[in-house]
Amino acid sequence: MFSFPKNFYSDVRIEHNYSSLIRIKDGRLEEIKESTNTGAFIRLFDGEKWYYTSTTDLKSIDKELANLASFATPNPDINNHPVVLKFQKNTGDHCRFEKNSLKNISLHDKLVTTKEYCKIVETDPEINYWKVSYFDFNTVKEFLSSIGCNIKFDTQQSGISIAFRFGSGLESFMEFCQEASPCFENLKKKQNHVKEHIEKARNFYKNAQTIPGGDYTVVLSPDVTGVFAHESFGHKSEADDMLGDEEMIKEWEIGKRVGSEKLSIYDDGNIVGSGYTPFDDEGNRACKTTLIEKGILKGRLHNAETAATLNEEVTGNARALDFENIPIVRMTCTYIDKDPDMTKEELIEGVKYGIYIDTCKHGTGASTFTIAPSMAYLIENGKITKPVKFSVITGNVMKTLNEIDAVSNQIEIDESVGGGCGKQGQFPLPVGHGGPYIRIRKINVQ
């Protein structure tokens, strides 16, 4: 236990971080490494301002706490401050990966698995450039606060990422695919997915045609739906953007219609996978937060401060990239809900002329969102036909959410590793996202 200074709220987050990386490019082992580090992020609040520091010297934590207190103004009533009242007093050891920690798997085993994936691309005569990477991390966090929170929990993820190129010059095409799981053993069973992905990419490379820009009906795959959920509405639901902004608070009043009847979006840090965050970096428990239900705004993502300011409940979304970063409001696993009454096939059959986006490179979001597609296809008379290429789909978030007219009956949550969300420069924070197939009546394609 630490000497938390009196008349302040303070907390300490200690992280024990393990990660490993293997990179093989065009058959050559370029890198293999394991990293371990331990450090602490320390916060102190006097009711007016927050004071932060971080250290790798765990013995100095008491000294650092005292130092932060020396800059702040004592507040005898701090424990009744609305922000402090939002901090939970959770306790206990909630680690779930101790027995199958990725730390305990040898680099040799990881290398053997990585090489199995290399075999798929290195023997393909049409692939002229490739890179196979293995990433993993295991993080154990301890969180202690001046009001009695004392928890320990862990998160981990592992994955294989494959980048490959076909062709040359104007006829070249580069694609990525990734397989990820918190359980290393699961990675050994995913080679067939990669083979299928490569065959789709080969077909795209050989046959994709440019299409004219304009407004199209667009169907998104579950993976792209997840990116869309994250970029189009997930960022809008992060409540820190609303602090001090009365107009935004009025505009985003709970109960307002913000999307079509077909649209429900959730964020849930309890889902084991890329966005798994059982407790946030303020010690608060993860929730399943309903952001939109049948098109109606139902909630938003909070840390203690935003919840106190907007007089709402905390949702466990204060997240920091690592022990050198400030926790800010971030998503965990964000997904669009399914509609049990519509199959994927029925959803596509309803499109006379449109586009299906199967994979994407990246996306951005605010009031305007963008998604840069990788592999996309034309839909003609209810059937997916030929591959097409274009640079971006974009639109106003609110208009687009109202254009969703169908969602399919199965959710797929995307598992990833090595990438993530980059809000305020804290990249890459692991997040999960997903959903069913969704259909958007009108979206701008360029």
Place this chain on the structure above:
Amino acid sequence: MKEKVTEQSQELTLTILSNKIKSIYTKNSTRTACRIYKDGKIGISGCIGETDINELYKKAEQNLEYQIDYPVEQTKNLESHTKIDSCKISNREFYGKIENILKELSRLHPDYIVSNKVYLRQSDYSMENELGMDLSYSDKYILSSLFMKEKKSSEDNNAYFLAFLRDLDTERILEAITELMTAHSKSLTLPKEPLPLVLDDYLVTQIFNTELRADVFGTGSSLFHHQLGKEIFSKNFSLKINNNPIESFRSNFDMEGVITPENLSCLIKDGVIIRPFSDKRTSKLYGYENTGCGCGDYDSVPTLGRADIEIQPGEKTIKELLNGQIGILVYWASGGGFTPDGNFATSVQLSYLTDGKKLLGRLPKFVMKGSVYDIFGKNFIGMSKDKLYLRGDHNMFVTRMDIKPL
């Protein structure tokens, strides 16, 4: 052979909420990595925080067992020390000045809320080895990332002031933000006639960071593979590796201890692709010149990564490049991309009409698109010799693309 890499940073971060400093974060961090080279292999071990160097070297030596090929010469007999100390401000002075700027912005622009973050960062980086390599870079600078939002607006249509600075010139900053806010408050319609676009080069030059990589070139898979040595862009267009720490806010040496020779820094000259960018291992593998683009984390095996590239500035100012015309300053555009055959498109989230000196008003969101061959070819007007302070103090380039309302 032993080699050591050290990164030290001290940072003060102020979080701003509604024109007030809400939090103060002081960070000191040290990262050290030791490398051992033996028989064409490399072993590395790194640590965050205080460490026992001998232990790190021992682990690095153990890591040679992974047999990572590194069959290139290590940098030797090279000494270079860069110390940029024009930013003299202390943490206390920085805090006081930022507080004053925020108070002044509240007074001058009561209709706006200012928020986000400002940073004061001291960065020290060094590499040394047993062969006489002794390189260091020390810099102190300010990163301003201020968002200004109209109080009456319910949209997140912020104005921004994003800039790396070495001088917290209060008057100049207030002047720039005032100009941004004044233009921001004046909504205009998107002009019907095609106007030249004034852009930060990073936005569209990203394609060269993937397609001019020496490994992509070497495997024959680059978009520009068949165009090496050919004039495919405008004669006004030259692209080079930015090797100047004052401009780039990074060291002049790469992760392999290579300082890009001036004669190899140019990748595209007068519209002709001259060379791809490379690191040591890729150069050896494919026979290209090493342009000093070895990248990676402090404890990584150096590898070919992104090059810090810039369009070579020309002889004209932004106003001269516009040649009496009005142009569109693309202030914020993100999320766009290129198709495999080099067609670019993006939505433009924030833009202003400009005469090349002053901002005339804010434009609605739109989409811009064009081919890489046109953007830097027949439509390329030039890269400015002057810098635009209110857009990050960057040189800007002027070109034409198709634009359509969003």
